[in-house]
Structure formats: structure tokens, C-alpha cells
Amino acid sequence: MLSYDELTSSEREVWDAFPEGHRVDLRTGVPEEDRVAASGQWGSGRTVRATVIVALLLGANTVQSGAVGCLRLVGARISGHLNLAGAQIAHDLWLEDCWFEEGVDLSGASTQSIAIVGSRVPGVEAGMIRIDGRLDLRRSRLESGSASPFHRRVTALSLINATVSGAVNLNGAEITAPGEWAVSAGGLVAEGGVYCADGFVAHGEVRLMGAQLPGGLHMRGALLERPGRRGVALALDNAVASTLDFSDGFTANGTVRLRGARISDNLTFERAVLNGPPDGHGPSLVALLMQAVDFDFTLARQPSAAVDLRGAQVSYLHDNEHSWPGVVELDGFVYGSIKVDEAGERREAVGRRGSVAHRLGWIRRSPGYTPQPYEQLASWYRKAGHDDEARRVLLAKQRHRRHTLPRAARVWGHLLDVTVGYGYRPWLAGVWILALTLLGMLSFSTHAPTPVQRGEGVPFRPLVYTLDLLIPVGGLGQRSAWYWSNDGLQWLAYLLIAFGWVLTTAVIAGVTRALQKN
Known part of the structure; x- marks a missing residue:
């Protein structure tokens, strides 16, 4: 148990100020001397032992009646290990511009608001903490310490299964754990949201898997770096948030993973940069099974790797000319509306010149053939009242599918395409029938056929005879009454009969397919 006589002068100042929550500032007022980077030169006059801070927070100096105790310390060198694991802390803690010789352990603690602002800390372990207030680590530098025998990974900031009734503020902080986990906060519940803006930098993976963030995650302008093969810069698998803000220069040098994340409002990457893993192995964005209302993917430049x-x-997708890399996995992707960003204005993509060709090129960035992206795009056009564009999309789907079929099926597919456009261009059959009718009429009118029975039957009419050959069902009485002694014209008659069957079969198959899709 600490006694007052054992305290240094700076520690006594902190001790005396605590009961009424007064602020103790140990800075000299000289900027060069007060910089945290120069803390190695801070002597005993600016040093406060961690055990003193622990003792005060656990009730060593009784708070006076009518006062609110609070530990407020600025510009101190904290010596020793600040260990508050499992503690029940009834007072706020505010440490600003301090330099910690060792890490901070708050795991399992129950406490009021905690602020470690503008400070340098070897690491903060706060797993399972319960904070009735906010956690403020603004402008601080957190660096991972050495790994323990019980933990394979080193984490600079651990908030695993932590509960914070206010916000987690990491604005301007720099968290370093190269090759490891800079932030490990799986299962975090932050009612007021998590803020990682204003120059936030993380060297190492930021993990918020399964986090509950009613106040959202705000990473405007943040820089995330995760070196290594298949490096993940940010993992938000199965997280639930009101909004995810990765805008205004947000840069990820590693994969951003939102697998199964549910965003009740806005997910934005406006003017963001997604570089993917530095070694080129792995995608830039994985949003498998992600759900969001508004998805703004208007990037500052094209992602360097695939988007899944x-x-x-x-419900709403926003994109621009920089949104899509060479590979985009779209199978099962469902959207209600698409808007494009052009010259800073958001406009409906449907009905714009070149819209169909652009969107089909987008779909063809998916590896292999999958029908759903075509069906989804056609459905979007159809709901917007653009049936012609929808048919163009479905025709493109059939053409893409044809490349996956056996040779015989591909031949039949080509025939359907040429004759009726797979049923999405039925007018082509009329063009073919008209062309063949003109060919037959002109050819047959140059010669006289031989009657099957002389003096009997209907008079020869080249137009009616040609139509009789092209129509495979029923008959007009011409085909059975006349034949040709000229081999060339007889073979032309056979060819027209064959074309008649092919056209009729193609029309039936194509129209049936079109009716099924509509």
C-alpha cells in the first residue's frame, strides 16, 4: 500500500488534485522539450509511477463529499505497467501528451470514460472492458509490444468483446503492428460509433469482425497498410453498422473485407483508393453477402485488384469510371437502382447513351459465365420501363452462354441467333422469310415447271409456289402440283423446304424462350 511520504513531488501533485478532479500539467511550456518524441529526456520531475495512478483509481485517496474525483494528467512519463485488469473504476481517467514506458492493461475492467490523448503507448489491452462513457485515443501512437507465450499474434490495441456506451475515438491516431493485428476488436459494441479519421494510420490489420456499431464506422481519409501475401487491411466480417464511411482519400493497401456485413444506411467509398495487397495476391474488396441500403463506389481511381x-x-448503387477493375465478381449481386457520377453530378444510369454496352462490359469482367448478373441487369431495365434494353441484355446472356456449350449446341445457338436472335429479335425471321420469298419468286419465274398431271391442277404462280415451299404446315396446292426438270431449281425447292422447317422451329423455340423470360 502506497503512503503519501513515498510519493515524489509530481506524484503528490497528482494525488492532491485527484479528489476534486483538478488537472495536473507537468509540461515545461517549451515545445521542443514537451514533444512526446523527446520523452526519453524527461526526468524524475515529470515521472509518475503507474502504481500511483492505479491506487488513486481504486480509491486510495477518498473523494470529498460534493466533489467529483477524476485523474487528469498532462505531459507525464508513466513508469511501470499500468495494470487495471478486472478493476471496478468509478472515476474518469484523462491522460494527455504522456509517454508510457510499458503497455496499458484494461482487460475485463468496468470503468467510466477513458482518454489517452496525444500519447505514446506500447499497447493497450482492453478486451472485455465495459466503459460507461467514451474511449478516447485521439492522436496517440500505439505500438505492439512483444508476444506473450500464450498469444501467437501481437496486437497494438485490443478491444475484443468490449462494450462502450459512447464513442471510440481514434481520430489522428497511429497504430503500428507490422505484419500483425494493429486493432483487434472482434465483437466490439460501440453505441456511439468508431471514429478513425483526421489522419488515422494503421500499420497492420484492423479487425472488427462481428462488431455492433449503431453509431457507424467513420474512416474518412484514413490510411490502412497491411503488408504481406494476401494481406487484409480491414476485416468487418458479419459486422452490423448504421454506416461505413471510407471516403475523402481513404486508402487501403490491403484487402478490405466486408463479408456478411449489414449496413442499415450508407456504405461509401467516395474518392477512396483501394490498392489491394502490396504483393498483388488477393482482391481489393470482398463484400460477399454484404447488405446495404446505399452503396457509393465512386472511387478516386481504379482498384488494383479484383472486387468481389x-x-x-x-438498394442503390453509385459508380463512376474508376469503380471497376479488370475482374469483378457479380454472381448473386442484387441492386435496385444504379446512378453514375459524371462531372460531380449523380444521374440515373438507365436510358443513357451507351448504357447497355457499358453495363454488359461490366458484367463480362466476371470470370466465366453466370446467368444471374444478366438477369439482374435485365430486370433493372425492365422495371425502369426500358424493355428494349432488357432484351439486349438477355440476348447478350445467350451469346455468352453459347461459348460454354458443346459444339452441336453452339451450332444450333448460332442458328437461333441469326434467325430470331434467341427470340429477343423475332423480326429477323420476317426478314429471312421475305428474302427467301424474293429469291424463290425471282428464280422460279424464269422457267416453267412441269405439271405432275397434265391438264389438271391449279395454274403455276411463282410467289404462291415459293410460299408453299416455305410453309411446312398445311399447303397452298402448288408444291404437290408442279416439279422441276431443271436440277438447279429442284435443289432450290428442296433448300426452301429445309429453310422453312428451320425457320419455323427457330421461331417457335425463340418465341417460347422470350415468353418464359417475360
Whole structure:
């Protein structure tokens, strides 16, 4: 148990100020001397032992009646290990511009608001903490310490299964754990949201898997770096948030993973940069099964690696010319509306010149053939009242599918395409029939056929005879009454009969397919 006589002068100042929550500032007022980077030169006059801070927070100096105790310390060197694991803390803690010789352990603690602002800390362990207030680590530098025998990974900031009734403020902080986890906060519940803006930098993976963030995650302008093969810069698997803000220069040098994340409002990457893993192995964005209302993917430049949106569902999609890399996984991606960003203005993509060709090129960035992206795009056009564009999309789907079929099926597919456009261009059959009718009429009118029975039957009419050959069902009485002694014209008659069957079969198959799709 600490006694007052054992305290240094700076520690006594902190001790005396605590009961009424007064602020103790140990800075000299000289900027060069007060910089945290120069803390190695801070002597005993600016040093406060961690055990003194622990003792005060656990009730060593009784708070006076009518006062609110609070530990407020600025510009101190904290010596020793600040260990408050499992503690029940009834007072706020505010440490500003301090330099910690060792890490801070708050795991399992129950406490009021905690602020470690503008400070340098070897690491903060706060797993399972319960904070009735906010956690403020603004402008602080957190660096991972050495790994323990019980933990394979080193984490600079651990908030695993932590509960914070206010916000987690990491604005301007720099968290370093190269090759490891800079932030490990799986299962975090932050009612007021998590703020990582204003120059936030993380060297190492930021993990918020399964986090509950009613106040959202705000990473405007943040820089995330995760070196290594298949490096993940940010993992938000199965997280639930009101909004995810990765805008205004947000840069991820590693994969951003939103697998199964559910965003009740806005997910934005406006003017963001997604570089993917530095070694080129792995995608830039994985949003498999992600759900969001508004998905703004208007990036500052094209992602360097693939984007995976398989199974994702959004109500509104915003994109621009920089949004899509060479590979985009779209199988199962469902959207209700698409808007494009042009010259800073958001406009409906449907009905714009070149819209269909652009969107088909987008779909063809998916590896292999999958029908759902075509069906989804056609459905979007159809709901917007653009049936012609929808048919163009479905025709493109059939043409893409044809490349996956056996040779015989591909031949039949080509025939359907040329004759009736797979049923989405039925007018082509009329063009073929008209062309063949003109060919037959002109050819047959140059010669006289031989009657099957002389003096009997209907008079020869080249037009009616040609139509009789092209129509495979029923008859007009011409085909059975006349034949040709000229081999060339007889073979032309056979060819027209064959074309008649092919056209009729193609029309039936194509129209049936079109009716099924509509």
C-alpha cells in the first residue's frame, strides 16, 4: 500500500488534485522539450509511477463529499505497467501528451470514460472492458509490444468483446503492428460509433469482425497498410453498422473485407483508393453477402485488384469510371437502382447513351459465365420501363452462354441467333422469310415447271409456289402440283423446304424462350 511520504513531488501533485478532479500539467511550456518524441529526456520531475495512478483509481485517496474525483494528467512519463485488469473504476481517467514506458492493461475492467490523448503507448489491452462513457485515443501512437507465450499474434490495441456506451475515438491516431493485428476488436459494441479519421494510420490489420456499431464506422481519409501475401487491411466480417464511411482519400493497401456485413444506411467509398495487397495476391474488396441500403463506389481511381460482390444486396448503387477493375465478381449481386457520377453530378444510369454496352462490359469482367448478373441487369431495365434494353441484355446472356456449350449446341445457338436472335429479335425471321420469298419468286419465274398431271391442277404462280415451299404446315396446292426438270431449281425447292422447317422451329423455340423470360 502506497503512503503519501513515498510519493515524489509530481506524484503528490497528482494525488492532491485527484479528489476534486483538478488537472495536473507537468509540461515545461517549451515545445521542443514537451514533444512526446523527446520523452526519453524527461526526468524524475515529470515521472509518475503507474502504481500511483492505479491506487488513486481504486480509491486510495477518498473523494470529498460534493466533489467529483477524476485523474487528469498532462505531459507525464508513466513508469511501470499500468495494470487495471478486472478493476471496478468509478472515476474518469484523462491522460494527455504522456509517454508510457510499458503497455496499458484494461482487460475485463468496468470503468467510466477513458482518454489517452496525444500519447505514446506500447499497447493497450482492453478486451472485455465495459466503459460507461467514451474511449478516447485521439492522436496517440500505439505500438505492439512483444508476444506473450500464450498469444501467437501481437496486437497494438485490443478491444475484443468490449462494450462502450459512447464513442471510440481514434481520430489522428497511429497504430503500428507490422505484419500483425494493429486493432483487434472482434465483437466490439460501440453505441456511439468508431471514429478513425483526421489522419488515422494503421500499420497492420484492423479487425472488427462481428462488431455492433449503431453509431457507424467513420474512416474518412484514413490510411490502412497491411503488408504481406494476401494481406487484409480491414476485416468487418458479419459486422452490423448504421454506416461505413471510407471516403475523402481513404486508402487501403490491403484487402478490405466486408463479408456478411449489414449496413442499415450508407456504405461509401467516395474518392477512396483501394490498392489491394502490396504483393498483388488477393482482391481489393470482398463484400460477399454484404447488405446495404446505399452503396457509393465512386472511387478516386481504379482498384488494383479484383472486387468481389457475390451475393451482396444493395438498394442503390453509385459508380463512376474508376469503380471497376479488370475482374469483378457479380454472381448473386442484387441492386435496385444504379446512378453514375459524371462531372460531380449523380444521374440515373438507365436510358443513357451507351448504357447497355457499358453495363454488359461490366458484367463480362466476371470470370466465366453466370446467368444471374444478366438477369439482374435485365430486370433493372425492365422495371425502369426500358424493355428494349432488357432484351439486349438477355440476348447478350445467350451469346455468352453459347461459348460454354458443346459444339452441336453452339451450332444450333448460332442458328437461333441469326434467325430470331434467341427470340429477343423475332423480326429477323420476317426478314429471312421475305428474302427467301424474293429469291424463290425471282428464280422460279424464269422457267416453267412441269405439271405432275397434265391438264389438271391449279395454274403455276411463282410467289404462291415459293410460299408453299416455305410453309411446312398445311399447303397452298402448288408444291404437290408442279416439279422441276431443271436440277438447279429442284435443289432450290428442296433448300426452301429445309429453310422453312428451320425457320419455323427457330421461331417457335425463340418465341417460347422470350415468353418464359417475360
